[in-house]
Amino acid sequence: MFVVELEFECFDNTTISAVDKAINGLMEALRYNGQVLGREFPVVMGEGEFFVRAVCPEKESLHPRNHSDFVKVCLERLTDACLLAPKVRLLGRDMNSEQAADDVQPSWQVLYTTYVHTCSPLRSGDTLLPIPLYRNEPTFNGDHKAVVKWQTEWQACDEIQMAGSCKAEHAALHEICDVDSDMFIRGWDLRGRIEYLTKVPTYYYLYRVGGISLAQEQARRCPKCNGEWLLEEPLHDIFHFKCDQCRIVSNISWDHLK
Ligand SMILES: [Zn+2]
Incomplete structure (x- = not known):
């Protein structure tokens, strides 16, 4: 598993509650699609941007090709909170968790x-x-x-x-x-x-x-x-x-x- 950081930049004045709702909605959609794991996603406020850390099964878990329709809707809703689509930074491998299975069809x-x-x-x-x-x-x-x-x-x-x-x-x-x-x-x-x-x-x-x-x-x-x-x-x-x-x-x- 891999630890990633998502950076959400504000493009206009917004409110904490709007940001909170938009980011947590997106994280929930990603979780229900298996793109992020666990249930707690700390959100850190910077100067005009917000950072969220999450664990993903693979390096490319957050690639758009893996998005569900619900994830896509939540990404569009970020605009309502004056947030840009997140930049994703790979921080490294999570030493506490297992690697994902190879992308080959298992026999069972x-x-x-x-x-x-x-x-x-x-x-x-x-x-x-x-x-x-x-x-x-x-x-x-x-x-x-x-x-x-x-x-x-x-x-x-x-x-x-x-x-x-x-x-x-x-x-x-x-x-x-x-x-x-x-x-x-x-x-x-x-x-x-x-x-x-x-x-x-x-x-x-x-x-x-x-x-x-x-x-x-x-x-x-x-x-x-x-x-x-x-x-x-x-x-x-x-x-x-x-x-x-x-x-x-x-x-x-x-x-x-x-
Ligand atoms: Zn039986």
């Missing part, structure tokens, strides 16, 4: 995220590296908002269950572990849509924790079709189960893998 891919990952939740099944969302056709309504929103909520559930310190833990676990949860239904539909658009088999990662014993965990069946799905060797040390019919991957509960 997976919707996989955790609460510590800010990168794209769509990953190459070959390398497990994140695939920038803007590389694919818009998932719905012109961009990838549905995928980004699903990821944000999945991560919130993951963070609650990892902290394990409140009564919401059980409900959060249900959302990320069970095939009758809202998170599963939405995410599994999204993976179907992505598979349809990319023509690449696309899987959904179902989180697993708890369980009685390693033997019982290994005997687990696909929760959707009740078929055999245990792999001889785990993929990427994470996915021990894979159902090709239902397009679901899962892990053996970490509690029994010591």
Whole structure:
């Protein structure tokens, strides 16, 4: 991932609230298209210009060829706040985040995220590296908002269950572990849509924790079709189960893998 700085120059007198609305609207549109990652974008005021720092999946993520229609509209709206289109400066590689997958068609891919990952939740099944969302056709309504929103909520559930310190833990676990949860239904539909658009088999990662014993965990069946799905060797040390019919991957509960 790469850190960039966007410089917005004012061409006439404007107000802070107009600038705030225009810049944050643009950053939200970029985020919903996978062109910037994370949720917080500090805006620094200079002398007649504003600076915003953001993390992008690739050096050229903010190139106009990657813009969604919503991003284009937000760029036009900058004029209403008397701002010019931003100049983008590449500051360098972000040492804390993963590189993006190469721009080649993977043999399979997976919707996989955790609460510590800010990168794209769509990953190459070959390398497990994140695939920038803007590389694919818009998932719905012109961009990838549905995928980004699903990821944000999945991560919130993951963070609650990892902290394990409140009564919401059980409900959060249900959302990320069970095939009758809202998170599963939405995410599994999204993976179907992505598979349809990319023509690449696309899987959904179902989180697993708890369980009685390693033997019982290994005997687990696909929760959707009740078929055999245990792999001889785990993929990427994470996915021990894979159902090709239902397009679901899962892990053996970490509690029994010591
Ligand atoms: Zn199945």
